[in-house]
Amino acid sequence: MSKLEEQARKEIIVAEDDDGVREFIGTVISRYLKDKYEVRTARNGKEALDEMGKGRPEMVISDIEMGEMNGIALLEKIKNDEKYKNLKIIIISGYLDEYKEKLKGYNIKTLEKPFSVKQLTDAIESFYTAP
Numbered sequence: 001m002s003k004l005e006e007q008a009r010k011e012i013i014v015a016e017d018d019d020g021v022r023e024f025i026g027t028v029i030s031r032y033l034k035d036k037y038e039v040r041t042a043r044n045g046k047e048a049l050d051e052m053g054k055g056r057p058e059m060v061i062s063d064i065e066m067g068e069m070n071g072i073a074l075l076e077k078i079k080n081d082e083k084y085k086n087l088k089i090i091i092i093s094g095y096l097d098e099y100k101e102k103l104k105g106y107n108i109k110t111l112e113k114p115f116s117v118k119q120l121t122d123a124i125e126s127f128y129t130a131p
Contacts, residue, residue, distance in 0.1 A: 009035070009036060009037055009038045010036060010037050010038070010058035010059065011037070011038050011039075011040065011055050011056060011057045011058055011059075012029060012037050012038070012039050012040070012057065012058065012059045012060070012061060012124070013039075013040050013041075013042060013048050013051050013052055013057045013059070013060045013061070014026055014029075014039060014040070014041045014042065014060075014061045014062075015041075015042045015043075015044060015045055015047070015048035015060065015061070015062040015063060015066065015071065015074060016041070016042075016043070016061075016062070016063045016066070016092070017043050017044055017063060017065075017066040017067060018063070021063070021092075021113070022041050022043070025039075025061060025120065026039045026041055028117050028120050028121065029120075029121075029124070032117065032121050033121060033124065033125075037058075037059075037124070040054075040055070040057075043066070043067075043068075044066040044067055044068040044069050044070075045062065045066060045068065045069030045070060045071060045073055045074030045077070046068045046069040047068075048060060048062065048069075048074055049069070049074065049077060052078075052084060057084075057087060058087065058088060059087060059088040059089070059090070059124070059127065060074070060078065060087055060088075060089050060090070061089075061090045061092060061124075062074055062075070062089070062090070062091055062092065063091075063092050063093060064091060064092075064093040064095065064096075064099055065093065065095065071091055071093070072099065072102050072103075075089060075091065075103075075106060075108070079106060088109075088127045089106070089107075089108040089109070090108065090109045090110070090111060090123050090124070091103060091108055091109070091110045091111070092110070092111045092112075092113055092115070093110075093112070093113060094112065094113040094114075096110050096112050109123050109126065109127070111123055
């Protein structure tokens, strides 16, 4: 891959406290979408914000239930920050029904755990394809 192609790849931050799920998401993106996206990972919302400050993320994929800063708090910080408010967001959780009210009004995508490789790649790519 040339330098120009590397620079053209969009940056995705993955915030997930479960090591296995975080590695799965990173591996899926690296394997199936490697020409389009670069992945950086974080174990919680605070680490995700730190990672966001190190680059120019295009998207955040975040679990809801995490220590230090959960996905809802991360989502609120992103949407209230002029620099990041237009980021594409995918919220993942095994408990999405419990958070429906808190997620209302945000222009985000959601994925219910467990999800497949295809569901993940489709969710990511759906931001860039016509409805």
